Amino acid sequence: MKFFRCVSAIVVSSFIGTSAGVVFGQTPAPAPAQSARQFRVLELEGTPYQRGLKHGKVLREQIQAGLALWKENLRSIARMGGSDQQIDPDVFIKKFMAETNYVPAIKKWTPGLLEEVRGIAEGAGVGFPTMLTFQLVDEYWVNGAAIVKEHCSAMGISATSRHSAVVAQNMDLEGFRDGFQTLLHIKEPSGLEQYILTMPGLIAMDGMNNRGVGVATNTVAQLAHNRDGLPVAFVVRGILERGSMAEVESFLKSVHHASGQNYTVGAKGRAAYFEASGGKVIEVSSNGAFIYHTNHPLVNDDYNEESLKEITNPNPNDNTRTRYEALKRHLRIDPGGDKVIPLIQETLRSHDSEQNPVCRQLAGKDAGFSYASMIMVLAPEHPYLIAAPGPPDRYQYAEFHFSGASQKK
Numbered sequence: 001m002k003f004f005r006c007v008s009a010i011v012v013s014s015f016i017g018t019s020a021g022v023v024f025g026q027t028p029a030p031a032p033a034q035s036a037r038q039f040r041v042l043e044l045e046g047t048p049y050q051r052g053l054k055h056g057k058v059l060r061e062q063i064q065a066g067l068a069l070w071k072e073n074l075r076s077i078a079r080m081g082g083s084d085q086q087i088d089p090d091v092f093i094k095k096f097m098a099e100t101n102y103v104p105a106i107k108k109w110t111p112g113l114l115e116e117v118r119g120i121a122e123g124a125g126v127g128f129p130t131m132l133t134f135q136l137v138d139e140y141w142v143n144g145a146a147i148v149k150e151h152c153s154a155m156g157i158s159a160t161s162r163h164s165a166v167v168a169q170n171m172d173l174e175g176f177r178d179g180f181q182t183l184l185h186i187k188e189p190s191g192l193e194q195y196i197l198t199m200p201g202l203i204a205m206d207g208m209n210n211r212g213v214g215v216a217t218n219t220v221a222q223l224a225h226n227r228d229g230l231p232v233a234f235v236v237r238g239i240l241e242r243g244s245m246a247e248v249e250s251f252l253k254s255v256h257h258a259s260g261q262n263y264t265v266g267a268k269g270r271a272a273y274f275e276a277s278g279g280k281v282i283e284v285s286s287n288g289a290f291i292y293h294t295n296h297p298l299v300n301d302d303y304n305e306e307s308l309k310e311i312t313n314p315n316p317n318d319n320t321r322t323r324y325e326a327l328k329r330h331l332r333i334d335p336g337g338d339k340v341i342p343l344i345q346e347t348l349r350s351h352d353s354e355q356n357p358v359c360r361q362l363a364g365k366d367a368g369f370s371y372a373s374m375i376m377v378l379a380p381e382h383p384y385l386i387a388a389p390g391p392p393d394r395y396q397y398a399e400f401h402f403s404g405a406s407q408k409k
């Protein structure tokens with residue numbers, strides 16, 4: 001069984017969030033178009049360990065419920081040695097931790113985040129190996145005996161005289177994660193703030209900061225990976241510690257990457273995307289106003305051996321290429337001004353293909369769906385987030401602003 005993690009991201013340019021009225025871990029009843037479901041928003045301050053401890057304590061019930069569903073998902077999809085035999089999820093976690101070595105890279109590049117994970121584990125009453133493995137969504141997809149991918153489409157646009165830079169995406173994940181849609185609002189003593197899309201217990205999926213930096217991710221599983229590199233969730237948080245595109249690019253090109261991934265980044269008015277593999281990082285050049293990416297490499301040729309057949313004989317109608325062509329059709333022209341955000345929203349809600357749409361509905365706990373839709377408006381003075389807690393054709397977008405910023409109406 002294969003899945004595809006998808007992100008649709010656009011770089012343009014904060015929203016004020018309220019506590020979510022979501023019952024975590026439960027599949028919601030059918031809702032009318034543009035339901036008023038809300039994110040759960042968790043405010044975090046203090047040291048990394050203190051932030052993690054609060055995260056774990058406040059969301060303890062939700063974390064344990066999510067871990068139980070995750071383990072059941074591992075039981076249904078993980079295979080040992082390529083066989084069809086199911087594996088006990090605790091055995092998988094133990095084996096996965098024994099055969100990978102991510103901790104040294106995390107300690108080197110993002111040491112505070114290791115303490116944040118320790119805090120989450122302690123607060124939630126969960127063993128550290130389990131909590132660390134829970135962070136490694138892309139890594140257990142590409143390194144597990146069964147490689148799991150989730151559908152993602154990303155897009156971005158740099159600032160012009162008529163609009164700010166924007167990064168936007170639909171984050172597509174497994175259906176069992178529905179009902180856990182969460183935003184972390186992190187406030188650091190330095191004044192740095194971040195809005196991070198996640199589910200209880202995870203340190204990051206994607207996000208933005210109040211310095212005008214935003215990042216969206218696409219799994220590119222055809223690229224080489226490393227069992228001792230820096231995992232994607234930690235790369236995302238590392239990016240959000242930066243304040244300029246030069247700092248982000250230097251970080252991305254210095255890090256030893258654990259998984260093949262495309263990072264769509266917006267910073268200081270510029271949008272760019274970087275294809276990262278275990279061996280190199282290459283910026284993808286843009287020939288138009290918008291940039292967009294799905295789940296196949298465009299320029300990086302550091303492939304893993306398992307994907308050579310797919311790379312040399314691509315199917316033009318497969319999931320990733322179908323969505324890529326849909327993005328190309330929708331984003332042909334930068335409309336400028338106040339029409340950019342509506343165009344991005346229309347694109348993220350689109351269903352050009354019945355089988356492989358950009359916007360995916362919930363179809364079962366193991367099937368991929370659009371877990372959340374994120375539009376990061378990277379305005380120079382007051383960057384802000386526009387986000388929907390599920391497929392954006394079904395759930396309303398809301399705005400989230402950083403401290404001290406005026407709320408947009």
